[in-house]
Amino acid sequence: MPLKPTKQQREIIEDKHGLFTVRACPGSGKTFTVAARLNHALKGWPDQHRGIAVASFTNVAWKEIAGYLALEFERPPLGHPHFLGTLDSFINKYVFLPYGHLVMPSKARPVLTGPPHDDHEPIGSWIWWQSQDCNAKGCLLNEFTYDASRNVVRIGYPTMGHKCSVGGRPCTVKKLSFTAKGFATQSDAIVFSVMILKKYPVIAKALAYRFPVLIVDEAQDTSAEQMAIIDLLIENGLGEVMLVGDPDQAIYEWREAEPSLFLHKCSAWKDNSASLSENWRSSNYICQAANQMCSGAISMTAVNPKVADFGIQPSVAGYASDNDIQKIVESFVRECSDAGVAVCDRYALTRSKELVNVIVPGTFPGRLHPWTEDAPLTGPLAHAKYLYDREEFSGAMRLMERIVLTRQRDNGPLSFSKLYPTSDHLACRAEFFSALARLPITAEKTLGIWVQEAQAVVDQMPLLGVDRTLKVKRTSKIAHYPSLHFNMVFGQSTQSAVRRDLSAETVHAAKGTSLDAVLIVLKKKGASGPYYTNLIAKKVGLYECEELRIVYVALTRARRILWLLVPEGDQVTWSSYLGLH
Secondary structure (H helix, E strand, O other), X not given: OOOOOOHHHHHHHHHOOOEEEEXXXXXXXXXXXXXXXXXXXXXXXXXXXXXXXXXXXXXXXXXXXXXXXXXXXXXXXXXXXXXXXXXXXXXXXXXXXXXXXXXXXXXOXXXXXXXXXXXXXXXXXXXXXOOHHHHHHXXXXXXXXXXXXXXXXXXXXXXXXXXXXXXXXXXHHHHHHHXXXXXXXXXXXXXXXXXXXXXXXXXXXXXXXXXXXXXXXXXXXXXXXXXXXXXXXXXXXXXXXXXXXXXXXOOOHHHOEOHHHHHHHHHHOHHHOEEEOEXXXXXXXXXXXXXXXXXXXXXXXXXXXXXXXXXXXXXXXXXXXXXXXXXXXXXXXXXXXXOOOOHHHEEEEEOOHHHHHHHOOOOOOOOOOOEOOOOOOHHHHHHHHHHHHOOOHHHHHHXXXXXXXHHHOOOOOOOHXXXXXXXXXXXXXXXXXXXXXXXXXXXXXXXXXXXXXXXXXXXXXXXXXXXXXXXXXXXXXXXXXXXXXXXXXXXXXXXXXXXXXXXXXXXXXXXXXXXXXXXXXXXXXXXXXXXXXXHHHOOOOHHHOHHHHHHHHHHOOEEEEEEEEEEOOOHHHHHHHXXXX
């Protein structure tokens, strides 16, 4: 049966117009509300050449919106003249890629490279820095971008010369050379897009006319540059903008997210804004614990009759060793079994892969880089085949294109005219797919065996260039590389692991999910900053501290059972903080 909007949701779906924000608590049906508002707006949409743009922070989020459109509202995939995707892809498609040449040194169409587009490090190995200090730190060119004044800055650091004896000069030289050739990372693309819209307001006006309605999901994760682009569109005529999010769930500051920007919009547009405070995910007990942590702007209420009155309170336990963690995991599993929680709904959530490895030993053996510099084709080709075997064809194709471009590049900017010198693009792409299909499958094969089998096939593939040698490293302190399986090298990006009685993954991987039973495992402190107990003692608010927000996100994934496992001696502090007595 289709979902029926609540009174809170219906106000947002049907009655809100102009510039407004929606603060949505965990489990409030935020994504459904976005999809329902989009569906409502599409009814009788009058224009064939102007559309609605719906953008979210991650691929997972916008695909969830698409899923609601298909399943709940029986709409076909959203196409022209509308847009549904990530905010980055919207900016790339309509601003940076068509107009980047207007503000970059290269006058050719720019080429996006580096994560999330591919795993390419544009200058090759970090050894290319030609500075002992840079080499020792392992700096990568993808870690650098520009500020509004076109100065090279290091992402995630207050200044580019942070603890750097050479003051950042090699970084600047390499980055400028990289940009001059037409390359751009995703961070560069956003910075250059701001420059484009400021310098050429006619482009901003045209885009505001092309998409008179903009809906941004997960708006708490926008960066200053992304929000600046939204502001520039508003200044140039965009009259309807809906920003949806929850600042208490902002956990991407390491990717330049600034939740304060969304809070500022909540304040500036408060007279026309709304909130979703009904939690349809969690029990009363879990909502009460979450309310103890949250900033207080929204006090969530458990309203799902199936779980609201579930009688098991959250609990806090302490550990002194990895062995203690294993024992407490077993106790957690027993409680889940007694409560009838299915194995697929039992999760241990951690702040790091290291703790996932404690819960499911051997999952992440360490940083694995089995590729050698004298056989640079091996790694990207193996990755492309791995994606192909998993039916992730778009990613496999991007890697194949990047492989061929990289191996054929000269001193000028890369362009698809070099990759596809004729107009028969489909024939070229078919050749790439054919090459991937002929390579040996990666499932159940070790790297060593796959390389041996693949070499004979690659020798017959002239499109891959002259030197087609495949090779992996032998043995290091971390692993015997030829014996590794593909999942151990390329599957680590999932940040999750499975054992017979529960699954374990990082909090970032679990964001947006709903789970019957959650065991949160923490250390004394997160990846950065002071100890959790010090933060709690100082009464630091979630809006000030990403590490506490990460715990909040983990806590609010749970429907019925919630355990918190902390270092021995921290139990009392955490219990008091969450109001558990």
